[in-house]
Amino acid sequence: MKSPWPAMLAALLLIPTSAYAASPVPAPAPAATDHQAETATISQGLVESNHAGYTGTGFVNYDNLTGSYVQFTVTAASAGPASLTFRFANGTTTDRPMTITVNGTAVATGKSFPGTGAWSTWQDATLNTTLVAGSNTIRATATTANGGPNLDRLQVGAPSDTELPTAPGQPVCSDITFNALTLSWPASTDNVGVVAYDIYNQGQKIAEAANPPGSPYRLTGLRPNARYELSVFGRDAAGNVSPTSPEAICTTTADPGDPTPPSAPGQPTVSGVGQTTATVSWPASTDNRGVTQYDIRNANNAVLDTTTGTPPATSKQLTALACNTSYTVHIVAKDAAGNTSATSPTTTFTTGACAGGNNPATPTQISSGWSIPWDIAWAPDGSFALVTERDTFKVFRISKNGSGKTQVGTVPNSVTTDGEGGLMGLAFSPTWNGGTDQQVFFMHTASEGNRIARMNFNGTALSGYSTVFGGMRKNRYHNGGRIRFGPDGFLYIAIGDSQQSNLAQDRNALNGKILRITKTGAAAPGNPFGTAIYSYGHRNPQGLAWDSAGRLWSSELGNSSVDELNLIQPGKNYGWPTCEGTCSTTGMTNPKRTWSVSSASPSGLAYANGALFMAALRGQRMWRITLSGETVGTVTSHWPGTYGRLRAVTKIPGENAIWFTTTNADNNGGQPDGSDRLLRSNLTTGKN
Secondary structure, X not given: OOOXXXXXXXXXXXXXXXXXXXXXXXXXXXXXXXXXXXXXXXXXXXXXXOOOOOXXXXXXXXXXXXXXXXXXXXXXXXXXXXXXXXXXXXXXXXXXXXXXXXXXXXXXXXXXXXXXXXXXXXXXXXEEEXXXXXXXXXXXXXXXXXXXXXXXXXXXXXXXXXXXXXXXXXXXXXXXXXXXXXXXXXXXXXXXXXXXXXXXXXXXXXXXXXXXXXXXXXXXXXXXXXXXXXXXXXXXXXOOEOOOOOOEEEEOOOOOOOOOOOOOOXXXXXXXXXXXXXXXXXXXXXXOOOEEEEEEEOOOOOEEEEEEEOOEOOEEEEOOOEOOOEEEEEEEEEEOOOOEOOOOOOEEEEOOOOOOOOEEOOOEEEEEEEOOEEEEEEOOOOOEEEEEEOOOOEEEXXXXXXXXXXXXXXXXXXXXXXXXXXXXXXXXXXXOOOOOOOEEEEEEEOOOOEEEEEEEEOOOOEEEEEEEEEEEOOOOOOOOOOEEEOOOOOEEEEXXXXXXXXXXXXXXXOOOEEEEEOOOOOEOOOOOOOOOEEEEOOOOEEEEEEOOOOOXXXXXXXXXXXXXEEXXXXXXXXXXXXXXXXXXXXXXXXXXXXXXXXXXXXXEEEEEOOEEEEEXXXXXXXXXXXXXXXXXXXXXXXXXXXXXXXXXXXXXOOOOEEEEXXXXXXXXXXXOOOOEEEEEEEEEOOOO
């Protein structure tokens, strides 16, 4: 909790007093005080005015060397917390981190002052500290040979708000109809004030309760006879998002005003059959109120694709089919009441032969009885692998030939989030040998957030435990979780935005990033910003894999539009939340390939012999993605709907084959514990 400073603590936003208000209306804040850099004490720097946009009479251009500094003298009326806001410009693409000291004590080491795009583009970098009554000395010292940025001024004001609201209480559904329900929950509390509540169904935001912020809230536009898994998050004016509420599971009713289903669609026809595509067309259904949706389903009644609208289209190109596969499809129609028609007649077609080699053959089962196996890591000698289970926190050893599945321990301090958190990624030290090097690394959710932990593994049992790296927020969803040692020997971490999307663009926050650290938890040498951050602007990356040229690729779950495959390069901004998928925003890097969330929702990623293999959760398939340098080539879909949700995938060392796991025992799969499997697929050189 923050310590109050009566002379400075105040509201960032006024909230009307009402039955919905989450906290009292605070008093307005006093104005901040400005301290111009050109009038401060300067060591190894010059006052200049050759770049536009500065305040005062100029700015300080630091000399390009370690130890150059600007020092301010600040008078505080009383002792207490304060915010320090440095206005700076950095026209390079290289971060120029500085250490900030207050009265001789470092309060921020290596604080990021990243590139701003131009020397005339000014930005703010803010941190909280505590001042003494009277005179205070504040120094900003360059920590690299590049020196500091151009520094315009220091602004001292009320402490910035970094405190999260508390989690809302248990939501309750009432007044449920076929297309709406009322959701109520006990309020969050916050040091300044809650301004909104975000309502999620599983991992997707579906509503925002604001103006005034609070319950009850009427959710409308819902689907009839549909199950909703609802959770609530409090948000304050500074953008801080609370931990999750408990979940409320509610099901809408059937529409009582329309019991009549649409008529069955007519005989479908197929044209334009390719390797992974085919166009299906059909005569329209009729309905007393109007058809709103058609589902194209396979012989197992799984939905291959959908058309919607008023009326919906009666033709659809399927783009996520498996190559060299026979399909028998039929069509069903739906109306706004959720009524489903009888099925159309069926039609059968076969997609084209799989192009090239390296196609995954029909899988064989390696072992069963798993409960959400989240990650697989091979020992450096390739003789066996370790596998984590997300919600049990257990770690298993299994031999390369698939025999000897044995629990070797659990990871202490792991907790679930009743969503996507728990025991997730693991990685062997690159020099692990079971003797002189026994280090194995895990990413797991703990009480305070997400951690990287190190344990010892002698080949038989796990022992010891130490935290290597922390500071990564957790939430019910968007925890990322994959860790991998790269070809350079450093540990890469995929961490989601923890359902606070603004963190993805904040280079002083760890969430929404791919991180790169040493085995001791330090920022790896050569990182683009002098911190642990390697790339940023990510929503929920979960797959990491390097191709044969050492290029890093990552699979990432989108929100409601598209999922992404990204080529990761140091210092690049991958766009979230400004962009989901491809966009034209300057300074943001577009994905190399996107998919609809219904056909992907990717997790694990592996590289084998010229292609990436991407496991799909909601899409319930394996995607094969051929690469030609930095370009994505042929993309094929394999086993859609056959094995359910797929999570981890890895190449078997020394063999042209992959292992992959199902994840049907998770909340979205709905299967019982022990229902998941580990499977193997040989990579063929011809047809499947």
